[in-house]
Amino acid sequence: MNIAVVFAGGSGKRMNTVAKPKQFLELNSKPIIVYTLEIFDNLPEIDGIIIVCIEDWIPYMHKLIRKFELSKILEVVPGGATGQDSIYNGLVAAKKYGKDESVVLIHDGVRPLINEKAILDNIKMTIETGNCITCIPATETFVVRQDDGSLQIPTRANSLIARAPQSFRLGDIFSAHEKARAENKHDFIDSCTMMSYYGHKLSTIIGPMENIKITTPTDFFVFRAIEEVHENQQIFGF
Template structure:
């Protein structure tokens, strides 16, 4: 059995909008609904928990009902940062999931996750205990010597770009968040489940990724999302 935790607790200051970016309407539909539809339509996803920005829970329930996202079983309130929101979801599921259940974590503002990517994350998790979406890194990375100079670069063949979806067995996920919070490991503003797991000494397993799986952070990202939607049509 697989349960998805969709993180929709952010504000999105860089988007410059009056409402949280996951609720912005694109082509007549909220961004969060595009994301939820990908999970609704995937045959290996059984149920969905959405961790929502405080004060927007009723709005989200209304959209879930309007668009018939029947796999959404729960909507709970998020925290002040991403890791707090994910932990809220993990702790909530203690009474709803077994230790061997596959938990898929995904950003609500990545609305273009496709079936192949989601399937491979689940497969890797069932094989190895976790799976993280990844892609090769195709740009050159240099290390700053001073603010304006460099003499050192990183071999891009040693790098992978990791994003969401990510999948973990629930028992390991619960253990990791309990330990991370108790010992203040991997819970900074820039941390996520994958970085926290590595900070705790865990080995991660790469799953397939897609360049279309963009994170909507700026107004320019919205235009790119609209272009992808037109391509699909």
């Protein structure tokens, strides 16, 4: 079984929105979160979707599910105090439906430009190796500050930028979360950081460069521009 856990728990402070969290901002009368969910919902290889949502917005999320006829939503669960805690809540829900060997794809609700190929590549790699981190090549130089104040500069050829989805066997990622909670660790920045911390060897695929996380107004403008290109391609064939 392949289950998507889509995280839609952010408040959108960097987006400077007042009326709505960023995942509910609309483009062409469709919220960002729906663009994201439709990609997973329309893919035959995805068996079910868990949505992790800001608790006060769960009723609105259910309205969107009905309005846009999203058919694979298994549950909408509330987020936690941190991003890590929110993902844990989603995994707890996923455990009701999947088995330890099921593939769980953890994805940001505000990454609506992921494509089907990357999702299928995630599933294939996770079945083969136990996990898969969607990445893009580093296009600029990284500078890492060491504890002594010196700088380390990794070669760009060996550097990747981790994005989403980040996919795992359900039993493995749930076990890592349980370990973190037992150790009172709640601040892992993402799932691949947690899995690396607990000794898992990680596999990667290269995903689409346009798979940005919509965090700032500039990101939203980029999303709008790319969607316009997609619409023109469908209408005019270029």
